[in-house]
Amino acid sequence: MSDDRWEPPAILLAVDLVILTLRDSRLHVLLVERGIEPYKGAHALPGGFLQHSQEGLVAAAHRELAEEADLDVETLRLEQLGVYDDPDRDPRGRVVSVAFLAIAPRLPEPTAGTDAADAGWHPTDRVLSGDVRLAFDHRRIVADGIERARAKLEHSALATAFCGPTFTITELQDVYEAVWGMPLDPRNFYRKIKKTDGFILPAGSARKAATGRPARLFRAGPREVLYPPMIRPVDSPNGKEPVQ
Amino acid sequence: MSDDRWEPPAILLAVDLVILTLRDSRLHVLLVERGIEPYKGAHALPGGFLQHSQEGLVAAAHRELAEEADLDVETLRLEQLGVYDDPDRDPRGRVVSVAFLAIAPRLPEPTAGTDAADAGWHPTDRVLSGDVRLAFDHRRIVADGIERARAKLEHSALATAFCGPTFTITELQDVYEAVWGMPLDPRNFYRKIKKTDGFILPAGSARKAATGRPARLFRAGPREVLYPPMIRPVDSPNGKEPVQ
């Protein structure tokens, strides 16, 4: 610990938010355009410093999201993603940032707030590929957030958080396909979802049909943890052969 | 973000360490006896404040571990466990703590360092049950660390980190049984482990036998991610609580 004359180090605490949503069956992340230096004009995750010593991290995250993107944030469930503390990650000095992850259903285009020149959804693949360049270490944070979402889709009912209050099983499959980045067999998916007790519940009668048979509607069920889990087809994990 | 006359809040950053090991087939956690207020004399996780503004979190964790428990810490791989930021968690003021998790093979009894009156291994069940009371919110942190270890045993080769350089399959099973807290069938376990390519590699010939047939020796293989995963028998699909 410390002796009595020890001087607390000057370290700033910040929060960064990875907000993911689905638009046109593609995974998108919420980015702002930075209005101040450093990285002025560059894209970045919403976020900022804790404002006073009693402010909680989650409270700060909600505040920044409201300030920068004017999103209705009450319904978002923030989950701790990790701490980013590379001493050189911010040119202003030592900034330790706690990243949060949240999943949003289809939301209206956010309006720019005060601090950020612009806020909007960007396809995650354009961020990961480097086509959209992010300030600080935010690309890494986005990558970590996506990987977390992929993993959580396997073991939790997180997928329903991407959907509105009611949804079809095909819409739910769209979520899995977009986040996992791979196609799934609709028939096996349907069977697996319906056999997982408490994952989804019937919600009224059928609806929707630009064409084809109308789909039944469901809503999120009480089950949070999926057991057995949804299985993410092997893309190429750590060197396992397709078949022995 | 901030305007130019904004005063940085006085927030202290700390690290806490959950070091788990196996002793007599029971899961143990490393605790120190606090030598200073608050909670002087109580058990607590090793940890402490960042000492200067350029010190990294992992570096601080290593330093504290060396100071307080005099453990050879070079081989420990620290993994971020989470951030604990309840404004009331420390009576001295606002202390935000980053917890790390590490798994240690059987280690010698640690010797007390300078800051801590005593350091030693304590069975985790006595911590979780409340028989051993911890300072601050450290009981919660230990619980989170154990749950993380349980989950990681399913999908990673973490179990080998509990073992020495070489081990038998039965010893590996002991790890799973102790961390998961449930018995496993040795024959099915044996088959499952051996069919997972790259999990373990043969290491010399047989050895060890107080009684019974000598077991073959193995060492950790290159595989880090287990696919398909080890399956934790369902005893209660305990839900994960949302991060506050």
Added chain:
DNA sequence: TTAATAGTGTCTATTAGACAATATGTC
């Protein structure tokens, strides 16, 4: 009717789980 999507059924290869049988050491 056709087109298009929703939903069901069926077969097969794999595997988790239960547990018998055999191997190899010490006493």
Added chain:
DNA sequence: GACATATTGTCTAATAGACACTATTAA
């Protein structure tokens, strides 16, 4: 020999994956 633990084998129920088939709407 008895005993204890390690290792292999075998049977069965469950299920992921592939895919044919039926159902229900709009045009």
